Amino acid sequence: MNKPQITIKDIARALGVSPSTVSRALKDNPDISLETREIIHKYAHEHNYKPNALALNLRTSRSNTIGVIVPQLVHHFFSCVLSGIEKTATDAGYNILVAQSNEEYEQEVKIVHSFLATRVCGVITSLAKDTSQYDHYQELLDNNIPIVFYDRICTGINTERVVVDDYAGAFSAVEYMIQTGCKRIFFYSSLPHLEISKNRRNGYLDAMKKYKIPVDNSMIKLCDTREQAIAITPDLLEKQERPDAFFAINDETASGILYACKLVGMKVPEEVSICGFTDGAIAQSTDPKLTTVEQHGQEVGESAIDILIHKIEGKMEDKRGSNRIVKTNLLVRGTTK
Template sequence: MTGHNNLTMKDIARELGVSVATVSRALQNSPRISEDRKRMIQQYAREHNFTPNVLAESLRNSKVKPMKVIGVIMPEFVHYYFSTILRGIEEKASAHGYRIMVAQSNEDYEREVQLCQSFYENKVCGIIVSQAKETQHYEHFQKLLDEGVPLVFYDRICTGVNASMVVVDDYMAAFNAVNYLIQTGCRRIAFFGSKMNLEIAKNRFNGYKDALLKNGLPFDESLTRICDNRHDAEMITPELFDGDYYPDAFFAVNDDTAIGILYTVKSMGLRVPEDISICGFTNGVRAVSCDPMLTTVEQAGIKVGEEAVDVLLDHVEGRIPLTKVEKRVVRTRLIIRGTTR
């Protein structure tokens, strides 16, 4: 049997041969089930020191409102895009009378698991989360959902669980950016992206590939790399210029990677954009502090944060059932600057 610190309503339901809904009703002293069954479930919960997360339920059902706190998990604080999302979350939550409790996973799976457990123990009324790069197991997210904790993913969604999400139109954003590069005369476009366990990485890669195919250009795997930060971009970019046919453009998964490419090709004596065009993805403050300024896809981070709070509060306050998955898509736009022709 699971240790009491990790015991879920699902575990109790399985042990006693009842539904999760029956367990939930018994722990809330509902008149909708028999006294005998209620007593059995409550006694089992007491014996195993089980404390359910009742805050979300009480927010929906009680006139006396408990402390309204939303847990927020960010992969990292220093990334411009995540900081703008956090601003949107904080401002929208505050406007609705909620406070936020924020932590960063540092892209680490184990830390993400611990943060989910910590937020659960602190009885947050719901959690807004962007999955860590290293996460490939999803039991910690599923446990929250099993316990009735509203969960909303943003940016990096988790396809392993059935939860609400707020994303940008990654596929179309990448497709439009690469299509623009092709329209300006580029023919050998390199792609620097993240590991394909992330849904955003798959969507941006597919947008890149489909733009090539639509324009009758071949997909060349030798022009693609797993590379999503400036340091790696500076190490990897020279590799693509070793052969006879080097790229005439780069599409990068974020601005930091694009700026690493820009710095490297300029140091190699190539001209941007005359010899090499470069497009990033974010439109952070660094995009206008490099020379030339960076063409990039603008992600509306503040809007993503606001939408994530709206969806979460719809679940918390009962406007959308916890069992219904809500998906919101925030539109992007291509900002054309000096790194493209």
Template sequence: MADNLPITMRDIARDLGVSIATVSRALNDSPRISASQKKRIQAYAKEHNFYPNVIGGALRHSRSLPMKVIGVIVPEFVHYYFASVLSGIEEEARARGYRVMVAQSNERYDKEVAICDDFFKNKVCGIIVSQAKDTRRYDHFQKLMDNGVPLVFYDRICTGVNGSRVVVDDYNGAYAAVTHMIDTGCKRIAFYGSPMNLEISKNRYNGYHDALTKNGLKLSLVRICDDRAQAEAITPEILSLPDDERPDAFFAINDDTAIGILYTAKRMGFKVPEDISICGFTNGSRSVACDPMLTTVEQRGVAVGEEAANILISQVEGSLPRNEVAMRVVRTRLVVRGTTL
């Protein structure tokens, strides 16, 4: 056995001259083998840092015991919000005796489908998912539900299937942010959002729209733009418009996009917030690492993750019926910093 490979039950059986079944019984404290043999095998396993395959063991016994592994699909690991949601899921799951298996869709529908198939084959007890940006067909989600696998959607919920969901109060968060900028004197507020097939983009756009309408202001520029690179690419043209057409504020669907706007505005010689006000949506670590620090809407990702795990585990354990659609809304909070007056 190579030194860098973990020891297996097969290795222990070979080294001690016993069967794999005997090793398994000893490690599971079975009374079917002698105390001396059990002690010998357990000591050898401990000395060689043997750890049982927990997931494999659960699969072998899944007919009699529920699989206590939750599948989680995140669009991107690098995004602060998704990382904070995952943290909340793991904390709640571990506290209730569950483990988490995580996969990243990379915002791709085909990869999301493959992950769902893998989770189903590995017999996870349920799946928590935020759908990919380009997901417009939902057969893979419906298939899981038809086969008795509970699903809980978070952030980007799927309206194509009747599944449980946890969302933040996107509409009111956007409405509060845009109203704040209007109250500070902004009159031409641009909106950078995600594709409108996503409910979060619709809800945040509606909050933006209604705040302008209520205050008697016309819609300004609306663009599909939801990352820093895109923001840096399209903002120079917008900030080069004539004075009476150029936005005096931007509301962005996430902090990374807002920071791209901030970087571009400063590079072009605009003062923030005196010339241009900017507000994001996340309140991640980057929002306080820029200059000036970013005004943003706090999403409370950890709370979203905890709620999603709570719903799923309750459905797995039967305290919440699997055919009951549960919905939780986590409230947002406007955090005012230096990019708005």
């Protein structure tokens, strides 16, 4: 009887590596060390490994459907990104297939696998908050499906990215509040492993450093939702060394801070200044209206789909992963002096 054909997963299990590592090694991808490639090639040869013909056919067949992953559609920024993607894709003759991760890693993995099964020709994606492993995205690349990350990007994979200038946006917001007399500015951040959190935190810290204003750990809080902001802000405002300003990672969180200030009777902006980040509908519906950093989500979406189509159609001059940065601007409204 013939022995069953071994698969990439069988090789990975035997050698204690990931299937994506085996796949890349068999293609002599330079990202895998020469020693590892030789071990995998030797094992594959000794066990008579042959590529799956159906899988090869799936990888080489091309559709005109582009998969788009959105962390949460309810957020103004992501809906603006999607709007930019949709119009440009339609004009170029492509369909889009939109899926929502709901900020969950497991759901994101399922979506990627469904995109593989659907044989999309490319993927535009923004990471869920708790995503810290990226094998599912490497699997797309191993199947010759190009990826463009936007906003919450993955730095561990060499592919194209579109980001807003989070650092400059944060710096300008905090600098403005300092220049209007604020000295004890708290920063409400998202999860620290996300690139947007790192960049906005660095902008905040550098603005404070420029004006020689000390920052201690108590001034940086992990808080990125309206509900969390309403829960933790009142206690901070009742302390003797209370904040006189807040810079929030997004407008939803900033609106929660504003609500909490009203709960404890603090006047905004006379006693407390507040600045958000996004400029969605919520920023213009609060009372007073939110000062915020405008992200230009539609431009992010247009840039991402433009890059992806160039990748799909082989028109990218630079084959290496690169960044496209969309500039931000500060919109001063009623929650700052």
